[in-house]
Amino acid sequence: MSSIPRDQWYVAAYTAEIGRELFSRTICGDPILFWRTEAGEITAHADRCVHRRFPLSRAPSRLVGDTVVCGYHGFTYGADGRCVAVPGQTRVPRTARLAQYPVVEQDSLVWVWIGDPALADPGRIPRASYLDSPGWTTVRGMEPLAARYSLLVDNLLDLSHETYLHGGYIGTPEVAATPISTEVDDDAGIVYVSRHMADAECPPFYERSTGLSGRISRWQDIEYTPPCLYKLHSRIAPVGSVPDPDGSDPDAFHVEVVYAITPETEHSTHDFWLVARDFALDDEDVSAFLAEQNRTVVLQDVAALDVLEQVIATEPPGYQELSVNIDTGGLAARRMLARMAGAVPAERAVPAR
Amino acid sequence: MSSIPRDQWYVAAYTAEIGRELFSRTICGDPILFWRTEAGEITAHADRCVHRRFPLSRAPSRLVGDTVVCGYHGFTYGADGRCVAVPGQTRVPRTARLAQYPVVEQDSLVWVWIGDPALADPGRIPRASYLDSPGWTTVRGMEPLAARYSLLVDNLLDLSHETYLHGGYIGTPEVAATPISTEVDDDAGIVYVSRHMADAECPPFYERSTGLSGRISRWQDIEYTPPCLYKLHSRIAPVGSVPDPDGSDPDAFHVEVVYAITPETEHSTHDFWLVARDFALDDEDVSAFLAEQNRTVVLQDVAALDVLEQVIATEPPGYQELSVNIDTGGLAARRMLARMAGAVPAERAVPAR
């Protein structure tokens, strides 16, 4: 059985990736065709001609106005997925239409619903409005990961690895040494993991971007909404500084690190990453620095997780991991994902009377 | 169960490919060794030493007179496949012989029988005598296809794809727009598909080779003898020209486009192609042009079909295609092939009384 939850929203792309060119990306095993209509609406359909399976994203297939013409035999589809022309005859079979995916543009992200379209509720899409708001500047990228998405979930829910895998970038000894607190909100479907370091070394990532040096107060507050959206609320401030009772926090620097964890297949993942900040908004050097640094960090994760996927592929069945306190958040996330994927149906998770 | 019909003749090579060098090609999953005796006869045997499986086509194996010496331990075989020498002893086991394949040279093609040799009847091999006749000039090639042979059968039985996949080469709008007529001769085992365009654009392929320009009469008469031999009788003539009642056709240009569709494995195919013409017989520019153009067209098909094989490999089981009128010939061919492969035994296709 698949470990990938369906009937869920996933990030498929950045909004800027979809325009008047045919664009394809495989999400949860489904190859999906994206393009924008002349009016600017994003469409999302199965990337496979109903006739003989040719991918509609592939040349010589092409976009003609608001229709897509298949490059193999010329089957032509409108923005609603309905076939409007077939070769050699005037009648178009009524059943000739592409499966359509619910799609939403929000917070600079393109979300698609994978599963039964009747269940799609855009109101359930988690928000990250700072990714597309005044007062914030964001850098971003996406790296292909040759590993199952759950390895990336494990990785991001346990930041103690920063000290070892990302030393010299974002890791310092305090990250691994400081205990975490974990909270699980099953109703909202969110896992929270917090680590507040009151007096810590400032890693290069924050030193050069904020201008702070020496010891700092560093807070990491993770808010993960399985399956796809991971947010790390990062607060960097001089030692001793705390937010004001009214919520304002003028001495601190805030960085929102966001990951969208989107399964491509059972064994590969789209690793979308974004870094938003509320300072140095127009400083292009800071933007370039944070983009380059975070991409390096993501590629360190990619290299490690690609190795883990290979390790799993060759290990004997029944291998058991050992978990410790730092894994509390990751294990909670795994339980939620297993329930979503149907491995532990939610209705049976409540004991019968 | 295999989808590849056995007890059938397949084209394994062009006659010019087989000489006094060891030559190997895998046909329907069987690696076969070919070479010519000193008298010029082609031999076809299993390409695998009976001792420890070493491929006899592979260096340092070598041809010595009319024997093949295995490059691993020196087992030596005659032209009839019998082992005539083994190392370390003088007695040669009687069972030491290579499986032999019936083989026929005809029409510049090397045909092998895949299946029970007792059933091989050279009289059943379909002919294409213009490939090796005075009055005709032929260009040819072979491209490896990383896709199952049935995808190439689909492709060739439905030429409406010329308009889209081969636009600028052999496709014009009329090919996709003109309805076809299909005829199936189950007794002879032939599928016919015809498309006669009375007034059509002349594509570059024919314009430059025939010298005709402007509008033309263009006939495409497909004659496919499953599983292997596909012939497209192509007639190009000025608009309004028809053959004389006696069969002569002096104003027309005739091009015989032949494909031999030979499965290499369940998922790969030898795509042999030949273009014979009855005009400009000695014009090497025309030969070079047709060879280059047809190879380009074949490589466009190869690129598309390789993609389809990948699509099939990752799609969920039970995926259903949608067929329309243009597919009539292809569907008839599929039925014949399925019957040949044993999926629908011929005797059960007739209802019992």
Place this chain on the structure above:
Amino acid sequence: MSSIPRDQWYVAAYTAEIGRELFSRTICGDPILFWRTEAGEITAHADRCVHRRFPLSRAPSRLVGDTVVCGYHGFTYGADGRCVAVPGQTRVPRTARLAQYPVVEQDSLVWVWIGDPALADPGRIPRASYLDSPGWTTVRGMEPLAARYSLLVDNLLDLSHETYLHGGYIGTPEVAATPISTEVDDDAGIVYVSRHMADAECPPFYERSTGLSGRISRWQDIEYTPPCLYKLHSRIAPVGSVPDPDGSDPDAFHVEVVYAITPETEHSTHDFWLVARDFALDDEDVSAFLAEQNRTVVLQDVAALDVLEQVIATEPPGYQELSVNIDTGGLAARRMLARMAGAVPAERAVPAR
């Protein structure tokens, strides 16, 4: 069921390969981590962190004194495999320890025991003391083989292939032509295969290294101790020369060709090779010549066996080889290996009364 015998000693490396760097090699499917303590002892453990599987051999994992620090989350292990530190907490779970492999350094080889450590008896490791003795000079190498280990066993037990696969290096017509004698010592677990050529051509390998030319007496005495250690006692002497009754053999040149046949996985093998000689001990030209020649010969085997692995992968199930006299030793070795691998349990090989 695996064809690889467990509860056996295998050569994992040359002693010079293991030092103060983390070193990993997969033996019989198990990835194993090797390093030397500061006191010079070799350690051998599972190359996989107990926490989240990260390979301990892989950067940024590193050796710190006599501990290994995992590069992912910093789990730290001592030379006995016990975990001594985990991130985020002071308590270390008692079950946190790496599986340890019995390991022995002997005759310049690093042997590991694959299987139940309680059964490991270093006294059962076969010896080849000339590999690390005064009076002998040895050259060596290791080539990766993309083929199952049994194909290399077949290859080395039947040297008639030297004539064909290694002609111009170590093969001459007499090797294939001269019958062998085979002896199997089931109690000691050794297969002996001998071929004494009284009057043979001297191949380049021996001509240039010994200085002998013209006809020679050439003895090949194989002593194979399954599964791993293969020794070819090679004696080269002028025609007519025999050892003295007291065992001394002043007119002869002795070359000990040793192979360690170590399965990496079910379908790949570490092909360790060594050539020891009792002459020209300090002649670096002879060393360089023998190393280059033997490596070339091994690579000829590797190329052939890699092909055989591919042949097996695509052949229909139930394919039957044909064996002749030269295969007697190889077939005896196969029987021993099958018994060791549990295919023919030793206790059932004796008929019940």
